[in-house]
Amino acid sequence: MGRKYFGTDGVRGRVGEAPITPEFVMRLGYAAGVTLVAREHLPHGEHPAVLIGKDTRISGYMLEAALQAGFAAAGVDVMLAGPVPTPAVAYLTRALRLQAGVVISASHNPFFDNGIKFFSAGGTKLPDAVEAEIEARLEQPMGCADAARLGRARRIGDAAGRYIEFCKSTFPNELDLRGLRIALDCAHGAAYHIAPAVFHELGAEVLPVGVEPNGLNINDGVGATRPDNLRQAVLAQGADLGVALDGDGDRLIMVDRGGEIYDGDKLLYVIAAARHAEGRLDGVVGTLMSNLGFEHAIGRLGVPFARARVGDRYVLELLHERGWKLGGENSGHIICLDRHSTGDGIVSALQVLAALRQQGRTLAEACADLVFYPQRLINVRLPAGFDWQADRAIAAARETAAAELGEGGRVLLRPSGTEPLLRVMVEGRDGAQVERLAEAIAGAVRSAVE
Incomplete structure (x- = not known):
């Protein structure tokens, strides 16, 4: 059965429009809180406790207050971390032995979007069954615990410092980053006051970019979704490397000193090759979007490879199913389960830098064995309720492209899990052919929705 509110990464939408309204988010906090109270068997008089973190969107203040009220009404204590990265909430929830963690963020989306996503006590995404239970409770009237059972709230003053130390602990003790000039783009987002400290304290000279959030500029022309900004900073400031995070x-x-941009596939390969050389790599999980060249390069290492559905939660599920530790997406979500319970941009960057330090290589040298197939991705906006899978013209364009590519390429159409978009991807050996076929399919989609 399809879920009404939860998508692939929590509940997300435009602020002020359902479901991202103060009233709904308060009800969401209450429903999640009641679910926690029902599931937890704590000593008498002890309340379940959750951690709430957020990114730098101006709407975070409003939604934080609404969530806090909902949890308190359900009898759940709240610990407020303020602006911290999503993976910091996962870590702190686990480290503080809390019952759940909540992040107020719409990740790479513009400031006018926001979302609510949950972590379990173990620092992983909530199981589908728990999300379904929360959704079911959302259909019931909101209540309130007896006055003596209401939850309390307090702020954690050292949340950022705790997470900084955790990130540093994932980098080998015998290594440092001295001598490296690193341009660091924090997307005016949640890592603006954390990532520079991590790299500086490990010895790097940090050239900060995107570290002046004003509530409205998150991801605006900066960060991992706009890597040209980092590329320009690296070239202009003569940096050795560039690191870009999202909101x-x-x-x-990442970007090397020559301005070459390295996506998630390439960075995952650097980490995988280093783990393989150390004899500690059982397999690698990619997604349907992972480049065929990446899959072939992993195969040349003699390492098993598997594709998950697009979305870091599906990568994580397949990693647990296979008992593997390393996976990720070409968008830049990289999961190193030997370092953290979820994807983490800072931790992933440190794993790449550790591999380069240990091998004495540059990014270009570490990726020399990678030969990527040309890949074209086009996003086409879909109107609400449009059934693209039932459209014959779209199906015909897709079938024509697949037949022309044969076994030398791939065609993938998939809806975004967070935006009203259909993602059209074509991959093959000939770049001109790939471009032509992708535009043909995207054109068919645009015509169908007009």
Whole structure:
């Protein structure tokens, strides 16, 4: 059964429009709180406790207050971390032995969007069954616990410092970053006051970019979704490397000193090759969007490879199913389960830098064995309720492209899990052919929705 509110990464939408309204978010906090109270068997008089973190969107203040009220009404204590990356909430929830963590963020989306996503006590995404239970409670009237059972709230003053130390602990003790000039783009997002400290304290000279959030500029021309900004900063300032995060700090894109941009596939390969050389890599999980060249390069290492559905939660599920530790998406979500329970842009960057330090290589040298197939991705906006799978013209364009590519390429159409978009991807050996076929399919989609 399809879920009404939860998508692939929590509840998300435009602020002020359902479901991202103060009233709904308060009800969401209450429903999640009641679910926690029902599921937890704590000593008498002890309340379940959750951690709430947020990114730098101006709407975070409003939604934080609404969530806090909902949880308190359900009898759940709240710990407020303020602006911290999504993976910081996952870590702190686990480290503080709390019952759940909540992030107020719309990740790479513009400031006028926002969302609510949950972590379990173990620092992983909530299981589908728990999300379904919360959705069911949302259909019931909101109540309120007896006055003596209401939850309390307090702020954690050292949340950022705790997370900084955790990130540093994932980098080998015998290594440092001295001598490196790193341009660091924090997307005016949640990592703006954290990531520079991590890299500086490990010895790097940090050239900060996108560290002046004003509530409205998150992801605006900066960060992992706009890597050209980092590229320009690297070239202009003569940096050795560039590191770009997204608004909530769980994506990573890098740039080398020559201005070459390295996406999630390339960075995942650097980490995988280093783990393989150390004899500690059982397999790698990619997604349907992972480049065929990446899959072939992993195969040349003699390492098993598997594709998950697009979305870091599906990568994580397949990693747990296979018992593997490393996976990710070409968008920059990289999961290193030997370092963290979820994807983390800062931690992933440190794993790449550790591999380069240990091998004495540049990014270009570490990726020399990668030969990527040309890949074209086009996003086409869909009107509400449009059934693209039932449209014959779209199906015909897709079938024609697949037949022309044969076994030398791939065609993938999939809806975004967070935006009203259909993602059209074509991959093959000939770049001109890939471009032509992708535009043909995208054109068919645009014609169908007009």
